[in-house]
Amino acid sequence: MTVRRGVAHLALLAALLALPSMLGSFSVYILDLALVYVILSLGLSMALGYAGQVNLAQAACFGMGSYTLAILTLKTGIGYWGAFPLSIVGGGLLGLVVAIPSLRVQSHYLGIVTLGLALSFTAILTNWPLTGAAIGLPGIPGPTFPGANFADSSAYYYLLLVVVVVLFALATLMMTTSVGRRFKALRDDSVAAAHSGVEVPLYRIIAFVLAGAYAGVAGALYAGMVHYVSPDTYSLTIMFLLLAMVIMGGRDSLYGAALGAVVLIIVRQEFVSLQQYEQVGYGSLIVLMVVFAPSGLAGLVTSAWTRLLKLAGTAHGPSRIRTLAEGSVDGLGVDARAAALAPAPVAHAPVTDGAPILRIVDVTKRFRGLVALDRVTIDLFPGTIHGIVGPNGSGKTTLFNIITGVYAPSAGSVQLRGTRVSGRRAYRVARQGVARTFQGVRLFHSLTVRENVMVALDASRPRSIWRYALAPWLVLVAERELRRGADRHLARYGLASVADFLGTNLPYGQQRLVEIARAMAARPSILLLDEPAAGLNSHEMRDLAGLIRHIRQAGTTVLLIEHNMGLVMSLCERVTVLASGSVLADGKPDAIARDPRVIEAYLGVSAESAIEKSFA
Amino acid sequence: MTQFLQTAVGGLSIGTVYALVALGFSIVFRTMGLVNFGHGDILMVGAFLTATFFTSWHLPFPVAIVLAVMVAAVMGFGFERILRPLERSDLNLMLIGTIGFGIALEGVAQLIWGSIGTAVPTPIANTPLHVGGVIISPYDLLVLAAATFVMAALYVFLNRTKAGIAMQAAAMDYDAATAVGINVSRCNGRAFAIGAGLAAIAGGLVGPLVYVQVSMGSSIGIRGFAAAILGGFGNIPGAIVGGLVFGLIEEFAQGSSYGAYTDVITFVAFTLVIMIRPTGLLGEQTVARP
């Protein structure tokens, strides 16, 4: 497979090298243009496709790159190559500015805000004397290189090709390792990503800065090619064209993004013969592509390739993601391996002196006047399995959200080993050894089981991102280590055979197991399980109980929300009962079970809710 | 003070148009979960239709607008069929899909009406009124009155008629609405038709204020969308508030000594408001995802 891929790459590269000699100078110029757009498209693909950030300011960052180059070369005499790196920085900096709103808003809100900021940028270009105002800046010098005449579009083609190959390789490296996996994780589910220790806000910013820096490169190269910049060049039209390139190319594929750029530039050139029908043709093409091929050109190519291989009799397609149809999975699969199951020892030394590992002190949470939690105080002792029960709406999940940093408490505090953690961001709490699962399973749906675990297992920090540019081999070494670690971890949970499956393709029970495995990957000292038995059959539930005991034996303290009283009574050393946001009772399970207030309040309401459920 | 009032009058006048556009965005979004970036281009079509009926066919202005709205609404049903696969889909697909739809619409409009565009004369005698030192253009009052009427009619439709209530229900809970026998896809068609009709009214009313041409939809469309977000996306009163506030910000920016930087002031202010209140001034009303 890798050999075949290598050969394909070499063939592609040879074709790209030979191309200018077969074409006329205008065609080569169109290719040059296409390559500039490939760089822009790759950048946007990382932010929009991989990280899911609706970034409509890529054309503005493109402009930033061009203008930085223009101003520096024209006003300081620094020369093209001197200004080039600063143009990249310029593009990245504008990306950083545009990224700020992404910390507060997402989705279509982020779209219109970034669009507005892009319009603001153009308005500044149109008015500022330094940028030549509406007239722009003519007379920008092009790049120079001994022995090369870059005024010739073929020579410029090779320069662009070198840059594109380097940037494509860099983007591929990033998107197939730690950065890309985290991008996809935060795109699929930013909350689950944060609880897996991903610095969500930071990675959103990284996505914008990366896109901006790529746009900066493209801008500098474009300015050196056309020798003139004006505000109109970096308009919404270009932004929408870029968007079409990325979406029509295929959002999850860098090849798709590159292909989209080349195809759209050429298609639009060909559409010229449609004359006045050109715009209708262009618009309709986009609509048709989006409606009939939502996975883009990359998707079309992949499915065509798979069909071709099937015809040729090859068993597997090029996708390394397997689907259920190809493998067989029986049940939860834990039962047989439960004995062998031994979670790795915790990274944080277990506290053995009887002091609580986690203290929830007088926590109150109000939502617009509605009191969800009212002065809740719970101590969690190391090495215990602690149950939290209570009727629906009693505040159990809110409590989990406060412990893990989703919400800050309105009053009171949460202390982890004596240190206040409430009010900290979710990823920080996760990094301090508090892991969780969710009421409904929240796996990263575009990641395989192994990758889901790798996200949580990945200990590299954003600051080590310099390695991608300066020491890519270190990234590859770390990636291999991480992959091995994930496989070892999955083997402990009996999930080795499904490591290459998309998590969301697994049966429900196994998805739960994957979620627990992911939560345990970072070796947390506390594991919060939110209704882990919901939707499991009795056989699976028994497996689950065994698994939870093993987790505790290996040194992780477990806090468990559960409706199934049988499970709670058999598993937990200590139980807290919540009702209407306050602690109704707290103690050993048998004492709780006999508490008349609990029986009345809990069973009464629970019976009602059971009736409600049957009618829903 | 007079100056302040004068600017405020101007802001409310253009704000009314933004409010109509924002309403169109919101009603489509809340009912069917579609963010339609081609909305501005439907407005452009409405403006051209009105201009044709009014200046070429010499129909009275109100008749021209009503006709344009009817044509746009019928087209709206058709557009909904085209864009149906995008409803409640991934935002990125919706974004580029509806932008592509808008580009195609512009292309068709250019084939029909040409690329040069047309000027629409003001339909009423436009002798300015002087009210306490503030100069008010009668046509602005007409726009304000028409928009108020449309908004009131929309309110009555949504809250007092069976079809409107069904649409509200479909917006609030897709599953429940389906369960009680509401034909959700018919609601979607109606919502889109209403959205298109609102765009046509906005286009028709704005025609005499601007120059009607193929590319007019983009600028008004973006501002109308921003207004919808500003007020709270999918929120009907929010769309009106958002439109007026956006118009005021823009007009005051333009009337300040940094008029050339109007876009910068307007959109940076917009960004700040959204960062402080991420769900808009009156809060978002999203569709319940099925």
Added chain:
Amino acid sequence: MRTIRFGHRSRRRRALAAGSAVVLSLAVGTGVGTAQPKATKLPPAKTFNVALIGSDSGTNADLGTWDYQGTTLAAAYINSHPSAFHNVHIKITKFDDQGDPTTAANLAQEVASGHYDLVYGSSLSTDTLAMMPVLSAAHIPEVTSGQSNAILAQGDGYVFLNSAPSSIYDATLAKYAFDKLGDSRVAMLTNNDSYGASEHTAMLANLTARGLTPTDDEVVVPTATDMTGALSLIAKANPKVLFLGMEEVQSGLAVKQARALGIKAVILEGAPAATPIYVQTAGLSNVVGTIVSSPYLSNTLNAQTKAFAAAYMKAFGVAPELHGAKAYDGMMIVATALNMLKGKWTGPTLAAAMHRVKYTGLTGKFVFDSRGLGLHATQIAVINNKGALVIPKNAVSRPSK
């Protein structure tokens, strides 16, 4: 939203191409008239390829149309008089740059790699600036009606303005309105695109030179359709003259809105006010009395313009205006230069010949300097109550109070 496009688009108006034997019985300019060879034996036919690059869609589509009509009319004349032009046939290929400099740069590349002898266009300064480096590297002369001084500053020996830059338009306006009429309460409303900005600079310089300051100086964005904010500030200062520096549609809107706000000032403007679109957008009653500075005032000015207007009307069914006349002159200047070269040209020789051309056309006397500036004066006219431009005797008719 504008979309970028590559390539050309032939206009729907093919009427002209069909009836291309439009014979203009007018004496076009001294250059052509005197250079007419007497010999009846024609040299072998040669095709002179012109790429007409201009905005054929978008906000400035009107400019593209006028450029097309003016140049085609000139080409039809030249082609139907082979003996007068050394049997050179002009072939015009139209390209739509959408008013977008990126597209213009791409088109320049396409033209440079093809067999084109001349580029006509674009009317937009930014598009012209985008094309200049490519065209001068390919030694293709470019005739443009862009009006920005930045074009002249970049003047590369291959660019020729068939229009005057803003500084000349506005100097003429200032001389008439301030010196002759003595108006001193002047407000300015300009937009900030390339045209508006250069008008702003030029008019402000004229005011400053006379020790005047505008009562109000408002700048709006070119996309602004509602300018009440800026106009109400202007209204407060109660100026006698309002100078506009924006394209024809926006100018028309500004005047319409100014009148709705009760501003009665006389409008002062350059070329945009000389177009029918300005009058149409604003409404005739609002523009009566507008003082216009333009090199082409009237279709009935003299025999030359009358003949031009008649032929234009016959070919396109509309009366010509400034831009069509400029385009016609532009092509005739090129024809004059070709005659000077006896119908044998290369890019550099054609450019050099154009620098030596002395030509009097519809819009005035052309003598090109090294930067490419050819037209050195404009004239004053006033819009009358029929929407036509008339040359004022001494007084100006103002809108009734």
